[in-house]
Amino acid sequence: MVKRRVTIIDIAKELGVTPSTVSRALAGNTRVSLPTREKVLKTATGMGYHPNMLAASLRKGRSDTIGMVVPGINRHFFSHVISGVEAILNPAGFNLLISQSHEKEEHERKAVRSLLSNRVGAIILSHSVETTAFDHLLEIVNEGIPLVQFDRVTTDVPGPRIVNDNFFGALRSTQHLIRNGSRRIAHFSGALHINVYKERFEGYKYALQQAGIEFDPSLLIENCIIQDAGAEAVEKLVANNRIDAVFSSSDYSALGALKKLKKMNPGLSGQILISGFANEPFAELIDPSLTSVEQNAFEMGNQVAHAIIRSIGKDEIMDEEIQVPVRLIQRESSIWYRAISKCSNHLKKT
């Protein structure tokens, strides 16, 4: 037996005033006198009143829930962006409605449709690797609701875009490898139609060019962002291309390469330098620890949230791109070391 929930009308009856007064009182409107405001507030909590946001949003024509679509929340980067968004948006009175696209364009479209149906006040989105058409995003802006893109973004649809400084991260990372003596540096990339991987590739190429190293297309491995792909790629590259380093756009494929190298020839492993991207939690834990580019996911989330707040209620949409700085974290995988030196240390101590 479901109990009828207490409404504004119940409170109004209880106090002998009208619903409108109660509504204004609860909203803190100064048009209703302080004494009645206090009375209303007291009886509201006393009766166990929970405002019905559905009704409020319907009436107001806008909702305080913000929709967010990400490829997957179980990724370190995305979950921290979400936390960063929440940290700003929750205190400001907004809720987050989170959907995952699981890297499928169809899921992404469904998620957007669902968010639109739920009349969210704005949408935050980082698109799936599959997504190449953006009509569903245009639909969002056409409906007049603010859209903020982050990380994986497209300039095909107007609005704020918050991105990492991928170019700079890749540049620094590659320069670091070069300084440590590498010349034949392979690059593991994602699909190059995605801005993120494109920009990292550009940074990589630029670093080579600056160092007077000619870019060798046979050292570019596309769609190499998961562990297995990295392992497979490094095996072939070592066999055929005499590489001495790998700059990967993904920590996962870097990890795969690292493990494969260790397995193939423990003695060799330290002589091929490796650096990844994203600074996943495991990067500092593995052996050797993985050099990577740290993205400030939480900060990015904050920026996204602020862009949302700026956009909401505004009529014109601002087509801006904000870059969040990244930082190279140097670890063992990119410094010239030999497994044997570690062992001799062990032997000395034991």
Next chain:
Amino acid sequence: MVKRRVTIIDIAKELGVTPSTVSRALAGNTRVSLPTREKVLKTATGMGYHPNMLAASLRKGRSDTIGMVVPGINRHFFSHVISGVEAILNPAGFNLLISQSHEKEEHERKAVRSLLSNRVGAIILSHSVETTAFDHLLEIVNEGIPLVQFDRVTTDVPGPRIVNDNFFGALRSTQHLIRNGSRRIAHFSGALHINVYKERFEGYKYALQQAGIEFDPSLLIENCIIQDAGAEAVEKLVANNRIDAVFSSSDYSALGALKKLKKMNPGLSGQILISGFANEPFAELIDPSLTSVEQNAFEMGNQVAHAIIRSIGKDEIMDEEIQVPVRLIQRESSIWYRAISKCSNHLKKT
């Protein structure tokens, strides 16, 4: 300039029928003839109609969004439970509204209040470590909306509870350590008022008892589930208690212990066996790899979702507890090995 969104009424006018007919047509109600149903559907998509779920939910008195409160989505376990829930609930036409408590009771309460205000159709919750009073959960069931608890649960409030078989996991893990020769096994636990840690502690004690080992209270370290706590604890234990193994309720404190041991005395490190709990992704990547108890988070999510579907629309609430099986994954950290043996291998190969 915000465009007015197209409603059911617009479609009705366009076709010269009433809104009610359009509503029924869109719902696939057979009371409206097939020809009109098709016509409605076509013009609806043609006009770019998006149903207004707010209005629908308000009228129907129930909503198809399910609220979910978790301590943090950036934890492997929770993000995979979420995925498991989504995998069942999304195809069934539900959305997930996810909130994080960040392990704060106050956040948890706020989240629940917000979900109630948004008139979610049901609530899924795993409570924060801080939470010891459960009136906010009682409020949920008093409002007549289904509540499903998972992982960290309380029996103080009725309803389905989906939990891991913590007792069994702890039992197996401790038995494994004992079989490998350990007798003085420390236990890193969380706060024991939480069912999860309580049950694991019971499993640990039971394993000791079965093996005829007396439980030594000085080997129980409470509130030891983060990396630093594990490091600190193991240092003291090694100094004062002559332990030969650690069974930790958390992979993180196990990791801390492992790293500390390696640092303190590389030669010693292999002689103190360590096992963790949760099988975090890093467990298999670190050196030595970490023995742990794998929880089937995705499966748990599925169970949660099914419990939700069973509960929705039902009047009586079923006070059931479902246990999801766990599995011990044996890795290097719990087998007797010496760093030196690895080195000699290296030397042979290089």
Next chain:
DNA sequence: GTTATTCGTGCAAACGTTTGTATTTTTGCA
């Protein structure tokens, strides 16, 4: 003391659906 102004509250419509009931149209059958 009259007229403006402010203040506090009430009235009623609106937001976009759903749904029980009433009404019209169609169909079947004698």
Next chain:
DNA sequence: TGCAAAAATACAAACGTTTGCACGAATAAC
């Protein structure tokens, strides 16, 4: 052709708010 039954659609109220406007009372200005 007539009439009941069935089918298709229309009507209208309801969900719980918000908010522009109206209204009366109290206060201020002249």
